[in-house]
Amino acid sequence: MLNFLQMIVNGMAAGSTYALMGLAMVIIYKTTEVPNFTQGEMALLSSYLTYMFLDQYGVPYHVVFPAALVFAFVLGCVLEFVVLRRAKEPNILGMIVITIGLEMILMGFVSWKFGADQKTMPFPITPYDSVVIGKVFISTLELLTMGMVLLLMTGLFVFLRYSKLGIAMKATQQNDVAARLMGIRTDRIRMATWGISSTVGCTAGLLISSIVMQPYMMWDPLLKGFAAAVMGGMTSLPGAVFGAYMLGIIENLFGGYISIEFKSVVAFAIIVLVLCVKPSGLFARHYVKKV
Amino acid sequence: MTFFEIRHLSISFGGLRALNDICFEVQKGEIFAIIGPNGAGKTTLFNCINGIYRPEEGEILFKDQQLERKRPDKVARLGIARTFQNIELFRHMNTMENIMLGRHNHLKTGLFHGAFMWGKRSFAGKEETKHRRRVEEIIDFLDLHAVRNQIVAALPYGVQKVVELARALATEPELLLLDEPCAGMNSEEKQDMIFWIKDIQDLLGITILLIEHDMNMVMDISDRILVINFGRTVTQGSPDMVQKHPEVIRAYLGEDMEVGSHP
Numbered sequence: 001m002l003n004f005l006q007m008i009v010n011g012m013a014a015g016s017t018y019a020l021m022g023l024a025m026v027i028i029y030k031t032t033e034v035p036n037f038t039q040g041e042m043a044l045l046s047s048y049l050t051y052m053f054l055d056q057y058g059v060p061y062h063v064v065f066p067a068a069l070v071f072a073f074v075l076g077c078v079l080e081f082v083v084l085r086r087a088k089e090p091n092i093l094g095m096i097v098i099t100i101g102l103e104m105i106l107m108g109f110v111s112w113k114f115g116a117d118q119k120t121m122p123f124p125i126t127p128y129d130s131v132v133i134g135k136v137f138i139s140t141l142e143l144l145t146m147g148m149v150l151l152l153m154t155g156l157f158v159f160l161r162y163s164k165l166g167i168a169m170k171a172t173q174q175n176d177v178a179a180r181l182m183g184i185r186t187d188r189i190r191m192a193t194w195g196i197s198s199t200v201g202c203t204a205g206l207l208i209s210s211i212v213m214q215p216y217m218m219w220d221p222l223l224k225g226f227a228a229a230v231m232g233g234m235t236s237l238p239g240a241v242f243g244a245y246m247l248g249i250i251e252n253l254f255g256g257y258i259s260i261e262f263k264s265v266v267a268f269a270i271i272v273l274v275l276c277v278k279p280s281g282l283f284a285r286h287y288v289k290k291v
Numbered sequence: 292m293t294f295f296e297i298r299h300l301s302i303s304f305g306g307l308r309a310l311n312d313i314c315f316e317v318q319k320g321e322i323f324a325i326i327g328p329n330g331a332g333k334t335t336l337f338n339c340i341n342g343i344y345r346p347e348e349g350e351i352l353f354k355d356q357q358l359e360r361k362r363p364d365k366v367a368r369l370g371i372a373r374t375f376q377n378i379e380l381f382r383h384m385n386t387m388e389n390i391m392l393g394r395h396n397h398l399k400t401g402l403f404h405g406a407f408m409w410g411k412r413s414f415a416g417k418e419e420t421k422h423r424r425r426v427e428e429i430i431d432f433l434d435l436h437a438v439r440n441q442i443v444a445a446l447p448y449g450v451q452k453v454v455e456l457a458r459a460l461a462t463e464p465e466l467l468l469l470d471e472p473c474a475g476m477n478s479e480e481k482q483d484m485i486f487w488i489k490d491i492q493d494l495l496g497i498t499i500l501l502i503e504h505d506m507n508m509v510m511d512i513s514d515r516i517l518v519i520n521f522g523r524t525v526t527q528g529s530p531d532m533v534q535k536h537p538e539v540i541r542a543y544l545g546e547d548m549e550v551g552s553h554p
Contacts, residue, residue, distance in 0.1 A: 015485075115428070164395070164398055167388075167391075167392065168395065171381050171384075171395075172391050174381040174382055174383055174384065175379050175381050175382070176377075177343065177363075177381065178344075178379040178380065178381065179380055179381075179392075180362070180363035180364050180367070181341060181363055181364075181367050181373055181379075182367060182392050182393055182395045182396070182458070182462065183363060183364045183367040183368050183374070183395050183396035183462070184392075184395055185362075185364050186364075213527070
């Protein structure tokens with residue numbers, strides 16, 4: 001029983017990073033309907049630059065981490081402005097291919113600049129400290145990650161639902177032309193979306209790189225975050241977080257009781273099953289089209 | 292200063308000359324109708340005014356400002372609102388939210404003020420109350436009480452058209468472009484719409500540019516009419532003048548149709 005609880009907690013911890021990536025993807029998908037595969041590498045670049053400033057220039061944490069988040073925001077805006085906005089008569093398929101191309105460019109850049117060997121990011125909390133709740137162990141880093149997820153999820157949820165900018169984002173997604181005629185600058189909105197999403201992704205990147213840091217580190221969280229977001233309906237923030245925790249827990253339980261090699265496979269099999277039963281995802285509001 | 296004027300406007304798509312040397316003027320406070328057969332370029336003209344299309348030649352002047360190079364959101368901010376032939380609402384929001392979005396330009400609450408909205412006395416609270424009151428007035432005016440909290444995608448077609456009109460009014464325009472406001476409506480809804488358009492002109496003092504196929508309605512409410520066909524001006528003038536123009540009768544009304552008579 002204790003083992004079971006421990007595995008669930010570990011699963012939630014793993015799910016937290018998926019959740020952050022899932023949230024980041026949902027934000028962009030909500031306004032542009034493009035699944036952004038550059039997400040992971042945007043976070044990768046921000047994390048490696050953070051590493052550079054910490055390790056080589058010895059800039060203190062309380063300067064570097066906020067600066068990294070600001071950099072991530074700017075990076076997101078710049079990529080949107082320089083690359084995606086230039087797409088002539090964009091369709092969704094084309095945009096997806098562009099994001100994949102960007103992903104490769106950024107990944108190549110990071111590998112070339114910093115090398116493909118494994119590094120460790122200096123971090124104020126080591127992954128080896130842990131707290132004991134009842135008899136279940138959880139590392140302080142995992143606790144921090146979970147806290148971040150909850151904070152960001154509620155923050156984003158409130159922001160998107162009640163702020164003027166959030167509502168403008170919703171309007172942009174639902175009807176671009178009409179939104180422009182209401183005086184909303186939809187290109188600015190999309191740019192801001194990329195910025196916010198990149199910032200959320202960067203949080204995930206920083207937390208992951210404190211454990212392991214190499215150029216492929218974001219790929220697995222990205223794919224699982226994406227899968228979690230799809231399971232949650234792709235437009236729902238709580239849905240993405242719920243999906244991510246489900247994924248993490250199922251994966252860990254399967255890994256613990258049955259086979260550790262196939263743990264990722266099972267997680268994806270579950271998603272296939274969920275989507276067979278509820279194709280629009282667990283949390284998507286289903287709009288029936290009137291005929 | 293003319294209120295609104297179009298000078299020598301032309302635009303083509305590929306080889307098709309969609310608008311060719313269109314000129315007209317609209318006086319403040321009038322209802323100006325644009326008629327013509329399907330594909331004559333009426334909606335293209337609206338899209339040029341809104342900044343959705345960039346015209347190749349010509350000028351669009353609104354209160355001495357040039358519109359032809361401006362972005363749609365800029366044009367909207369200058370006080371030009373619009374409804375669409377094929378309804379363009381925010382489909383998954385309710386009526387109230389749709390109309391509130393019309394207030395977007397007038398809302399001053401930023402992120403900071405929004406985050407500190409403690410009760411009705413705060414800055415954001417006062418703003419919210421003010422704008423909601425304005426929206427209530429519009430809901431009252433267009434009789435949308437019954438559907439205020441319903442998702443617009445589920446509303447009947449005629450009601451969606453009214454919601455779109457409400458949203459356009461919420462932007463507090465000086466010039467309102469109506470693209471076939473009565474298309475697809477039953478006769479009762481049509482009557483209501485005609486009353487509202489007249490009220491918008493009389494009570495709110497908003498100038499209206501109207502595209503409509505229903506000849507009885509156009510002849511009834513417009514002050515002046517512009518007839519276009521194949522992107523060119525056929526004629527313009529008062530309803531009486533336009534009705535008597537031989538080319539209008541041939542091109543648009545049909546050889547032997549008598550205008551004004553009910554079938």
